[in-house]
Amino acid sequence: MIRILAVDDDAIILELLREILASAGYADIEVADSGARALEILNTARQPFDCFLLDIQMPQMDGIELCRRIRQFPQYARAPILMLTAMAEKSYIDRAFAAGASDYITKPFEVIELITRLRNAETIIEERRRALEHQVALMSARKESEIKDRALLTEPVSIPDIDGMIEYLAFENYLLQLSRGRQFMSSILAAKVANIAEIFERCSARSFRFFLTDIAEALAESMRGHAYLMAYRGSGLFTIACDRRDADALCADLKANLQVRLDEIMPVYDDTTPIPVAAVIGEPAAHRLFRAGGALAPLHEAIEAVEKKALRVVAGKRAGAAILPTVTGGAPRQRELTHVYW
Incomplete structure (x- = not known):
């Protein structure tokens, strides 16, 4: 009850x-x-x-x-x-x-x-409640700093105190409500940390949460001046909704600014070693009245597109070549560690 x-x-x-x-x-x-x-x-x-x-x-x-x-x-x-x-x-x-x-x-x-x-x-x-009980059980056996449940990588995580950031379920409910009210003036795009799995393996639970907050902050700072809602879906993937008329400008600012913001924040592992970030930015998908797949179709389209780009980035990095447009820069310490692809 x-x-x-x-x-x-x-x-x-x-x-x-x-x-x-x-x-x-x-x-x-x-x-x-x-x-x-x-x-x-x-x-x-x-x-x-x-x-x-x-x-x-x-x-x-x-x-x-x-x-x-x-x-x-x-x-x-x-x-x-x-x-x-x-x-x-x-x-x-x-x-x-x-x-x-x-x-x-x-x-x-x-x-x-x-x-x-x-x-x-x-x-x-x-x-x-069940997740909290599970966490308490783990804490009784180990120190909190040592706890790292796999769900922390794959599931939506709450990231507080970031402008425009909401829970992922609320993000879906937002799109559903727009559809119910026949409000079809939004676009959805996604951004993803392509190498999130390897970052997760090297991070403690605490530092991984800090890392996600750093990425969310870099994204929010890159979109400053635009109206948007953003959520974290899990597995390094962020979803963004904005006014369709502003989508191209927001996406352009995201591409232009994210590299600089990441270099300024410079996320690090527990041992203060800089974290190499391969961030991928997708293209906006319009929320339209007549569209197959229902109210969440543009969200799924944006997610699928950025996931495909992320796979190409990971494959390219393993082969020793970047196969998508990229911008690099920032402080010398970070220049070869942080890359933004689109």
């Missing part, structure tokens, strides 16, 4: 939510009629909440600002936050996911749809 906090300035909606959720087995629900009241509840709660339902259009503090503030609580940094709102415009969707929303449901909502999304959130909560 999960504990839910629902926030809406409409008392009728709150009562309706109580009845709907209770009938679906979600009886542990608390409600608040404003953002300020919600924060009071969070600050005094003896038992933490597992999931949040937030309206957007509320006086004084809207649901997007409340979402941002909830994310500032360490215990709620990754908790599912579902926006439940009448605001269907893309600008609200963009702002909500940028603030940390996990999912987005527009009013009037279908009861079955709401329950389905909550079931999905509950599954995520349980998976994270």
Whole structure:
């Protein structure tokens, strides 16, 4: 059973939510009629909440600002936050996911749809609980610095405090919500660290997380001045969504700036040896109305394209030749270690 906090300035909606959720087995629900009241509840709660339902259009503090503030609580940094709102415009969707929303449901909502999304959130909560229990079991046997689960390489990892960075599942939900609202003005591209597996083998768990943060920071700095959402999918792959009209310019800046940013950050192994980075940048794939493969088709297309490029880079490096366009530069120490391909 999960504990839910629902926030809406409409008392009728709150009562309706109580009845709907209770009938679906979600009886542990608390409600608040404003953002300020919600924060009071969070600050005094003896038992933490597992999931949040937030309206957007509320006086004084809207649901997007409340979402941002909830994310500032360490215990709620990754908790599912579902926006439940009448605001269907893309600008609200963009702002909500940028603030940390996990999912987005527009009013009037279908009861079955709401329950389905909550079931999905509950599954995520349980998976994270099991993963935490597994981590605790490992820590009881070994020092934390020695723990390195293979899932750290292959699974989506939360990378906090990076501009535009959201959870990967939220990234998919963002694209799905745009599709539901027939908002087709986005493009998706991907970037990947081609040699991520060999980097993982040489890193401790701690230094690997630092490395992923360094890459995310370099990507974000390279796209400064553009509006975008970015997520880490796992296996060194980052996905990026932006306005279709800005996609070519963003991609050009990414290609022009990433090399410099990587050289400035200069990621290192535990022994301070510089990490050789082979980064690959893909091309934008448009999110179109009439497109085979569904709402996530452009995402899968962008991922597949950059994965193919990464394989070519790895093959070229093994053969001793770069077979894609590249830019090199930076400090002498890093010049032969960091390469960006497209």
